[in-house]
Amino acid sequence: MKLRPESFPEFRRHLERFIKINDEEFEQILAYFTYKKLKKHEILIQTGDKVKYTYWTRKGLLISTFIDHDGGEHIIQFANENCWITDQNAFYNRAEAIFTITCREDSELLCLSYRNREKLCAGIHKMEHFFRKKANDSFVKQQRRLLTFLTSDAGKRYDLLLSEYPELIQRLSKKVLAAYLGISRETMSRLGK
């Protein structure tokens, strides 16, 4: 089913953070994507899956989780509106998923397969530029988070979460936020949150 450009103005604005595109180009770009709707609690990617797609969130909230050997749950990433999400290693390196991605709210996604992403980048240089810029951006954001672990600074980690996802605090339970921060509920209370 062909996606209608007029239904995805936020996606166009999202691309235009890094590139300028006209109506025709946006229509061309959109043709590489498919659309998916999921209900709250539905699973998008499960540990062990082959991961064919990366997803841009039009609406909703998803969460990427890693379970360690002792059953401990660690939150890798949130994705609310305008965020991309997938199991990155599995997607880029055609490996099996080690993360589980679930919907915390009813969600609507644009899906881009690995093959289509490569085609899109090869065919439309601007999109290769977009994804390079996006990747550099994501690297720096992740490095900031890594830094708060290196320095064991949970307070800073909370501030970072707040600045990057200001409205998520309202949409997620304290338990989930603590799992993202890698701290206990008690430490979180001690931080005054």
Next chain:
Amino acid sequence: MKLRPESFPEFRRHLERFIKINDEEFEQILAYFTYKKLKKHEILIQTGDKVKYTYWTRKGLLISTFIDHDGGEHIIQFANENCWITDQNAFYNRAEAIFTITCREDSELLCLSYRNREKLCAGIHKMEHFFRKKANDSFVKQQRRLLTFLTSDAGKRYDLLLSEYPELIQRLSKKVLAAYLGISRETMSRLGK
């Protein structure tokens, strides 16, 4: 001074991890770079600097360090042969450096300015592709490291270091390795390293 393509076969091989280039293209690409030699202990980037360049290591060993409020030293990144290094946030976002990058050995670098990197990517689509692939790769590697912090798995972190930089173990002191791993010398001994 014009760089001679025949002096940088490793750099060409490095680019060819992701893209195919001919002699003429390699010469074109090289024209965007400058060359720099540094002695052991010399400082490449200092906290507070504006960061105009990203660097590819032809020879030597560099180390990127973050000093926290209490004077604690944390190692962000190593760069030996074939690795890129810079203060990524400062470089991409034209901000001030928060890392200090120093040479642990005499080093030789290829330097690419922000402006030239953009020109190179705009002018030679293959290079935009290269840097996109490289950025995705770096993101995944960093995510693996982040995961060892999330799960507090220092043993896994050591194994990761070993698999990514197998020969660095010989070239760096245990003190430096412990600072990269975010553990004490004692914990490192307990890991049997």
